Amino acid sequence: MSVAGTQHEPVDALVIGAGAAGLFYGARAGEAGLRVLVLDHATKPAEKVRISGGGRCNFTNIHTAPENFLSDNPHFARSALARYTPEDFIGRLARHNITWHEKSLGQLFCDGRSGAIIDMLVRELQAAGGELRLDTAIGDITRTADGFEVITSKGTIGCRRLVIATGGLSIPKMGATGFAYDVARQFGHTVINPRPALVPFVFEGRDKTDFASISGIACPVSASNDRAAFEDALLFTHRGLSGPAILQISSYWLAGEPIRIDLLAGTDALDKLTAFKAEHPKKSFASALETILPNRLVNLLTARGDVADVPRLADMSHAKIQEAVTALSHWSIKPAGTEGWRTAEVTAGGIDTKDLSSKTMESRMVPGLYFIGECVDVTGWLGGYNFQWAWASAYAAAQA
Numbered sequence: 591m592s593v594a595g596t597q598h599e600p601v602d603a604l605v606i607g608a609g610a611a612g613l614f615y616g617a618r619a620g621e622a623g624l625r626v627l628v629l630d631h632a633t634k635p636a637e638k639v640r641i642s643g644g645g646r647c648n649f650t651n652i653h654t655a656p657e658n659f660l661s662d663n664p665h666f667a668r669s670a671l672a673r674y675t676p677e678d679f680i681g682r683l684a685r686h687n688i689t690w691h692e693k694s695l696g697q698l699f700c701d702g703r704s705g706a707i708i709d710m711l712v713r714e715l716q717a718a719g720g721e722l723r724l725d726t727a728i729g730d731i732t733r734t735a736d737g738f739e740v741i742t743s744k745g746t747i748g749c750r751r752l753v754i755a756t757g758g759l760s761i762p763k764m765g766a767t768g769f770a771y772d773v774a775r776q777f778g779h780t781v782i783n784p785r786p787a788l789v790p791f792v793f794e795g796r797d798k799t800d801f802a803s804i805s806g807i808a809c810p811v812s813a814s815n816d817r818a819a820f821e822d823a824l825l826f827t828h829r830g831l832s833g834p835a836i837l838q839i840s841s842y843w844l845a846g847e848p849i850r851i852d853l854l855a856g857t858d859a860l861d862k863l864t865a866f867k868a869e870h871p872k873k874s875f876a877s878a879l880e881t882i883l884p885n886r887l888v889n890l891l892t893a894r895g896d897v898a899d900v901p902r903l904a905d906m907s908h909a910k911i912q913e914a915v916t917a918l919s920h921w922s923i924k925p926a927g928t929e930g931w932r933t934a935e936v937t938a939g940g941i942d943t944k945d946l947s948s949k950t951m952e953s954r955m956v957p958g959l960y961f962i963g964e965c966v967d968v969t970g971w972l973g974g975y976n977f978q979w980a981w982a983s984a985y986a987a988a989q990a
């Protein structure tokens with residue numbers, strides 16, 4: 591970037607990234623008496639908040655605990671999460687008359703549009719004396735005697751604290767960049783391989799054709815591998831598999847691995863199938879299965895040979911029913927890959943927490959440099975956990 595001539599007044603805290611974490615930090619640091627400037631290259635702030643939760647922002651999860659996050663250091667998030675809780679954020683919403691409801695599994699959504707949260711974040715920043723400057727490209731960052739100097743498309747800005755809140759790589763068309771990782775590396779930090787997470791799986795060959803043929807069908811399952819298991823809905827799509835259970839397990843998936851799907855999770859399938867056989871001995875096993883699973887899925891599973899149909903249940907022994915139940919509850923499929931950054935809800939991996947203070951998010955190597963939000967190697971499950979991390983990590987940094 592060419593050096594823009596204007597030298598702006600230095601600020602106490604310069605925040606790069608006006609997303610969930612950056613705006614929240616700006617307001618809290620402003621309230622603590624710092625002169626804050628928040629910059630973003632986008633023309634609108636917090637666009638991911640806007641599209642989140644289907645437009646109603648699943649802004650937190652009341653069951654938030656360190657166990658709901660992936661990180662190379664599972665303990666890192668503990669301190670920040672304990673010091674800024676879902677209840678704290680709910681209290682803030684109440685002060686802004688933003689109403690909400692719990693959907694399921696502790697997930698809290700706005701009753702209205704997510705724009706209400708963005709308005710709250712921007713209003714709080716401004717009320718605390720902070721400034722928001724959008725449409726500003728960021729160039730080189732250098733260290734100075736008392737802080738940092740940042741070249742931007744609108745001039746050069748000096749600051750005592752530099753807070754990087756530019757998020758991860760997911761959804762590049764919304765302006766996601768690897769800026770935070772570049773800054774981290776520039777200052778000697780390690781970046782743990784960023785990878786798409788909370789992302790649908792894609793399949794190839796017969797699996798792809800098969801799943802596409804029942805695209806739109808959903809059913810409750812348990813999706814698991816050796817590291818995690820999630821009970822929630824699975825959705826067949828034109829490219830493969832999606833739905834909350836699949837998005838969750840994708841964060842724990844390593845390329846080339848199969849995933850296990852329990853298609854009968856929570857159904858008491860053996861009891862139901864046995865009772866159906868007693869009542870309808872002349873009906874087929876497929877028709878018995880259709881009392882538990884969607885018809886089109888049953889047709890597909892029998893056509894693929896994943897489970898064998900038997901024309902008359904009377905001819906099917908209890909052991910054979912049990913065998914079929916075992917096959918359907920250990921359905922193993924190998925994704926060809928994921929939909930990648932284009933649709934990933936978050937980025938797993940990121941700035942290694944070993945060189946950050948878990949109390950303040952400050953770099954252990956470069957005093958005055960902070961990393962907050964999704965760019966840090968702390969990745970939440972689906973269900974409001976990622977915003978809770980954005981609020982909590984921003985709050986921790988602002989208390990420093």
Ligand SMILES: Cc1cc2nc3c(=O)[nH]c(=O)nc-3n(C[C@H](O)[C@H](O)[C@H](O)COP(=O)(O)OP(=O)(O)OC[C@H]3O[C@@H](n4cnc5c(N)ncnc54)[C@H](O)[C@@H]3O)c2cc1C
Pocket residue numbers: 606607608609610611612629630631632635636637638639641642643644647648649650726727728755756757758760761764765766767768769934935936962963964965973974975976977978980
């Ligand atoms: C479709 C979708 C739905 C989601 N729904 C939910 C949900 O309901 N609940 C939940 O908890 N999480 C949800 N998430 C995840 C959540 O949005 C993120 O984890 C959260 O926004 C991260 O906050 P952040 O402030 O760290 O980063 P972001 O919110 O991504 O903000 C980063 C900001 O930095 C700016 N930026 C990036 N690069 C640069 C650069 N080089 N120069 C200047 N500015 C830059 C961006 O323009 C952006 O404004 C969803 C994500 C997606 C994609």
